[in-house]
Structures are given as C-alpha cells and as structure tokens.
Amino acid sequence: MPGGSQKHPIVAVDAMGGDFGPPVVVPGAVAALREAKDFSLALYGEADGIHAELAALDAADLDLTVHPCQQAIDMAESPAAAIRAKPDSSIVRGLTDHKAGKVDAFFSAGSTGAVVAASLIVVGRLPSVDRPAIASVIPTTAGSLLLLDVGANVQCTPQLLLTFAQMGDVYAREMLGHDRPRIALLNIGEEESKGNELAIAAHRLLRASRLNFVGNVEARRLLQGVADVVVTDGFTGNMVLKLIEGFAPFLQGLAERGASAEERAVLLPALRILQRRLDYAEYGGALLLGIDGVSVIGHGASSSRAVRSAVLVAAGLARRDIPAKLQARLHADG
C-alpha cells in the first residue's frame, strides 16, 4: 500500500456490489461515515443511482466523493475475463485508485472471485506472501474467531498455512485486541498425528513457530471459543463457513417442515436469536489478507448494516496500516 500509516484514510466503496447495488450499499456506507467521521468515503459506480441515494439520505454535506463508472461486473461473470473486459467497472476503478494511492482501502459486496482476482492483478501481493487468503470472522459462544483461508486457495502447502497463521496473528493483535492470540489448526483430531498429510505437516511447522499455537481444534469445538485464529486450507474453510451459514436455514426448515405447531412456536424465535448471532460473521465482511493494500469483501446478500460494519473494518485496517504490519512481520519471521 502506498502512503503508509493514515490518520484519515479514504475508503473506496463499490456502490454496484451485492445483490441490490446502490440502494443497499450507499445507505450502509453513509451510516459508517456518519458513525466514525474519521475517514473519507469514495463511492464508485453508476452516478445517477448513487446521487439518488445520497439525496434521499440528505448526505450532501458529508466527507464523500462520487466516482462515476460506466461498467459493473455481475456476480455470474468469469472474474478474469470480466476484469479485462471492464476497465471502467467500479471494482477495477476502485482498486486502480487504491494501487495509485488515491484511496487507502477498498470494499465491495460484489463477486468474491472478481474482487479477489482484481485485488491480485491490480493491487498485487505483499512481497513475503505467495498466495493471499480470505479470512472471515466466525461467531463463537464466547465471541468470535478469525478463520482463514475460507476459499482463495483450494489447495495449500504447509508453509502457506503457516503464513496464514502469521497474518491472522497480526490481524488478531491489531484489530481484535488480543495480546497473544491463540492460533489453532482445524483438524479431525486433537493429536498431532491426526489428519491428512497437509494437516500433519502444518501442525509440525506451527508447533515450531514463535506463534502461540494451541494445537489442533476439531470442528466439534470450533465454535466453543477455544482459539482466536484458526487456519485451514481454502477447500475445508469454505466448507466449514458454508455449513455454519446453513445452520439457520436448517433450523428454519425444521420449523417449517419437520415440526409440530408447538415446536414451531419455540423454534422460530430461537431462529431469530441465532440469525442475529450468525450475522456477526457478516459484520466485518471477509478480508483479503496478503495483498499490498486493504480489500474487504461483503457477502452478496449483505444488508446496509453489514455494509456499514465492513466499511468500518476497511477504514480501521487502513488507519492501522495493516498491510505494512503484515509485511514487516512476515519479513521478520521469513
């Protein structure tokens, strides 16, 4: 990231992202700006749509700029092809301005594949990172944990999992306030001999590192608050993230199809509580850790509330200059 530490960062927001575009993204971003006031907002996308939302929100006096873009990348497009074909898309324009140092962070609730690919192509990796990871905040009974990778790398090496752990460690110290984050490896048993070849080799590397490695965590205990950062390959991490996302719909399905009227009366209110807690995972969005900049990715179905939280996270990452801290740490450990 050019520019180094920022007292007052500019956060670029892809107004065209998510399933609903400006009507959901702009109110969320404006809410973040009104709440924090310690960053500037740069909205990228179709100008009329953005201005209509800003007018409705009475947001003319806020610290924000609008960057009209003639193109938008759809959720269904092939990421690499869309990036080449749409240089004036909100995703490519926002990330290009980030690379040029005109903005200090980027947020999109658009296609994860397109944001990851464009972040890599336009912004680039940190020198010490072979492959960036997508990190996601997951709710636990005690609070939350950072899980990575949740989908950027379906095939990983043990060394890559160690890099993920080091990046997660920096994130948990700087952003979550943990003095000495507990780092765990997601595995199918607690013993170090358990798991596939990757897990066994990664366990050995993590054990030998200077991290506060607390060992393997089984999926059964993942949500019990036994670790602050949990590393795994992107195939397993994506599977786990999506299964957790499926819990609330499963309860809902039980209530609707499998339950008596009496059971339904109990299940539906419980479902609402669960959804509020699982929403937590969405608050911070997913973070692309390991690129030379700040790129935060929201769920396609993000609400304005989720956009608001993710924009605040993006501003916080830029303000604390997390990419530079990741690079310094990885360089020192490397």
Added chain:
Amino acid sequence: MPGGSQKHPIVAVDAMGGDFGPPVVVPGAVAALREAKDFSLALYGEADGIHAELAALDAADLDLTVHPCQQAIDMAESPAAAIRAKPDSSIVRGLTDHKAGKVDAFFSAGSTGAVVAASLIVVGRLPSVDRPAIASVIPTTAGSLLLLDVGANVQCTPQLLLTFAQMGDVYAREMLGHDRPRIALLNIGEEESKGNELAIAAHRLLRASRLNFVGNVEARRLLQGVADVVVTDGFTGNMVLKLIEGFAPFLQGLAERGASAEERAVLLPALRILQRRLDYAEYGGALLLGIDGVSVIGHGASSSRAVRSAVLVAAGLARRDIPAKLQARLHADG
C-alpha cells in the same frame, strides 16, 4: 460374509463398548430384541456385568447368548496394538465369530479406530473394494441422508469416491427405500469446475457413471434434503459430521453465556428440539461399508436408545445380506 441371506440373523454386540459398557449397552440391545424378535442376540464381554444387567431386565427367556471375554479394548488404546495384544477382547472375539459365520453382524459403541481396524484385519474387505468407508446418517430438514466417508480414509482417489457412491446407492435402495437415490458430491461450488483436484476428477467420474448423480452440493444446502447419498473424502466428511455435532453445543453455549435471560428462555427449549433431531444421526450408528460382513459402530456416548437403533440396523443389514449385494453391484459396475 459367510452364509448368505439370513432369515433370522444372529447379531453380535460388544457389551463393553461405549463410555458406560454393559449398563447402557445391554439394556439397548435387549430393547432391540424385544422390539424386533426376528434376530438372535450374542452378547460379548465381561460375564458378570452382562448377567447382572440381564437379571435386572428379566431377560432370561429371550433369544440371546452370552460370550464371556476376559479383555476389553479401551477408547484411548492404539487400535492396531490393542487388537494384537487382546485376542480375547469383546471386539476381536465378536468379529472373529462373524468371520467364522457363527454370527451375522457385529455392533460396537467402542473405539471407532479399533472397530474399523479389527473389521478390516479379522473380517476383511469385499473383493471389489480397495478401502471401506464409514457412512453416517445425517438429519436434513426433509428427513435424512447418508454421508460417506466420515473418517476411514483421510486421503481419497476419485475412483474411491465413485465406489463410495455405488455403495451408498445400494444402501439407500435396500435400507432407506429409495427407488433411485439422488447421489451428490460435497463440494465448495455447484459448478463442475469448482473444488480441489479430487472433487473435480470425482465429479467427472460420477457424471459418467450410471448413478443418479445430481451434481455437487454445497455445505450450505447439505441439510436441506437435496440428496439421499453424499460422498466426500474422510477428512472433509469427518469435519462436516463433527461441525454438525457441534451445532447443539454451540446453541447451548450461546444460551448459557451469550444470551439474556429472555433469550435463554427461548433458546433452551429450541435446543431440546434440535437435539432430538440431531440424535437421529446417532440412531443408526455409523456403518462400515465395504467389508465382507456387517459392522456397525456407535458413538462412544451412545444412550441405550441409540444402541437399540444401531442393533436393529445391524440386524436389518444382515437380514438383507447387504455385503453380498454391495459386492454384486460393484462387480457388475467394475
């Protein structure tokens, strides 16, 4: 399995299995016998403990035999070493009698590793199966599905996943009453290009097979009743199974630690409903598919009710001669 189709099978039960041994296992097995009456029971284990339970249950007149064993394999023992060191353990004795055709099925709620290893060493594989799989019944909003492998093979080939699908297909037809079971591949995307190398190659093999392959299923939709049989490698399957098992404790943890008194009043009754439904997974135990016999494995924490269900499943598998049907199908498809 020696002997072929049985009208009145004998089911061997490891009375020493599970966290509690005879006081939980014997009542469960006797309850199954009293309910079904179409099989005989053979109880293996410490004779005094078994007879004490039988006396308390007033079970002297039932169609059962007791096979005293001087040894028992603990949950914590190394499976291979324990099998060698304890020839007179209830697990080795029961499976040896199964191999000799003296009993037609085996059930244990003991160490999964020991039961899998002893089943392989003592009973052996079906000729057409390279590696057996552990299959588990998982609840869905619409009923249940069979997931395999859930832990016997942490590393799999595409061909092995096809074998698992073929075995699951036979099981779903014979035991779950599905005419044309919907077979799916657990993956991180619906498109055939998604996933790691194993998933992409397995998708291609399944697509080309004569199975009713309905494509990839994402973890988010796994519990929505979109497939009857779902195949995956044992690392991913074990992860998914354990995460599902962790769902009720997660809700409980939320209720106890993260919730207001008002929320707790809603969450706890919902938790009880959920636990009843998730218990379903435990009803049938886990099945070791691909050995030349019937081996059913219960959770260490099995209740008498879970033992009862698993013993009924073991009797059903033997009565329908599932191993012979698996071999015939795999031989025909091979």
